[in-house]
Amino acid sequence: MQDYAQLEALLAVEREGSIDAAARAMGMTSSAVSQRIKSLEERIGAVVLKRISPVEPNEFGAALCRHTEAVGMMEENLIKSFAFQFSKMKKTNQIIKILVNDDSLSSWFMDVLHAQAKGNDQFLFEISIQDQDHSFEQMRQGLANVAISNTKLAVQGFKSRYLGSxxxxxxxxxxxxxxxxxxxxxxxxxxxxxxxxxxxxxxxxxxxxxxxxxxxxxxxxxxxxxxxxxxxxxxxxxxxxxxxxxxxxxxxxxxxxxxxxxxxxxxKPLYWHCSRHVSEAIKDITDNVLTAANDHLCQNDPPAHVMCNRT
CATH class of the missing domain: 3.40.190.10 (Periplasmic binding protein-like II)
Structure with a gap:
């Protein structure tokens, strides 16, 4: 079993870009966060961070971060399904990192966030602007569990849905x-x-x-x-x-x-890519994405294969 206190420290470092900033976000000291990262690396026998500025996980560390996010979302989804038994349990705010191209974020994707804000799900969004062609590689490297891409082809462990053009x-x-x-x-x-x-x-x-x-x-x-x-x-x-x-x-x-x-x-076609590990946990988000896309994108038949370069 993984030590999720250590993994949460790693995830905080990825999100905040430094150990000091991660410590502030977690309400801990920098030395305590550093010790958790060190203990994690010693326990698994592998380095998980690139010690650069800003600090970022290596490919293995990024995979651990996506695993930690997925586990958190699945746990929240499990508790939600038994809400009548766990009504007094404190909910946590799960952060979902989504790769979105700027044209979508500026024109229609904000409708998705608006719909989520009116609901009861405890989700926070970390939107990363990414070229919809390069988002495929970002998913392959484990840098996101959810993304908008311009190709139907899905990374292993992901599934894609056509949104429109x-x-x-x-x-x-x-x-x-x-x-x-x-x-x-x-x-x-x-x-x-x-x-x-x-x-x-x-x-x-x-x-x-x-x-x-x-x-x-x-x-x-x-x-x-x-x-x-x-x-x-x-x-x-x-x-x-x-x-x-x-x-x-x-x-x-x-x-x-x-x-x-x-x-x-x-x-230009767009596809919604979602890791199978989190697809059930974020079903409401996917439904809101499909609704917004149907309202704003051209709903023509998807092409067999399309690649384009545009952020």
Whole structure:
């Protein structure tokens, strides 16, 4: 059997990024947390932390953290199922780490947190912004029990559910289009008109060009790591970008933004990935995710296989 006091100390270090911060969060001294980590490593005969700044678990340590989270959620679920017998038992706040891409968090995922806040489950959320392509690797490394990804393929021990497709529109302000695309959306104009990218991994604008312009065009880009920043940059004539329809349709309707090519969207599928160890414990969360996705995402048939790079 594992010593869960030691594992909780490890989990606190992962969440807080240092032993001192973990000690504050646990109401303990730093030396006491260090001793628990040391005892854990001695007992299992393996190092669990990378002693860097910020401190973080190695791959084995991360797996232990996910195991600890899963056990905590399963215990809470067990107590919940016998609530009539354990009505006086103090509930604990279980923290769920979820990998979510910024476009989802900024446009529809907050509905999930809102629905959870109205319920009785004792869950706290640790949302980590992660590229929906790279989230697959994060799950494989044991860095999360729950994630949104753009591929149906599930990591071993996980199961995936199709959520729907995010609709992206290539948008800019009318003034930007008038200045940079006076003769329409041409390859030559696209080469010189500043575009927006979330990060060097973001290639949605290239995918949109390939689909609707039928060309490969080198772009000049502003890098803005914020979905809301993308929309603001488009409104302020800074560049054109691929924005979620549910963040820009109102601006298009008001005339503050326009599509570079009307009715030429790019659809990207999203999948909800959940470790089988915690799937029953967070069933209510999954139900709220499916409800919010049904309300906000395009419910077309899922593609056989899709990969894209976009945080």
């Amino acid at each position: 995010h609709v992206y529109r290539a948008t800019a302000s009318p003034a930007f289009v008038k200045r940079h695309f006076p003769d329409g959306i041409t390859e030559e104009c696209l080469k010189t008109a500043p575009s927006l990218r979330y990060s060097p991994m973001d290639d949605l604008q290239h995918q949109w060009i390939a689909k609707h312009i039928k060309a490969e065009v080198p772009l000049i880009c502003h890098t803005i790591p914020s979905s809301h920043g993308f929309v603001s940059a488009c409104l302020r004539d800074i560049g054109w970008g691929m924005n979620p329809a549910n963040m820009v349709d109102a601006y298009i309707k008001s005339g503050e933004l326009v599509e570079l090519i009307p009715d030429a969207p790019l659809l």
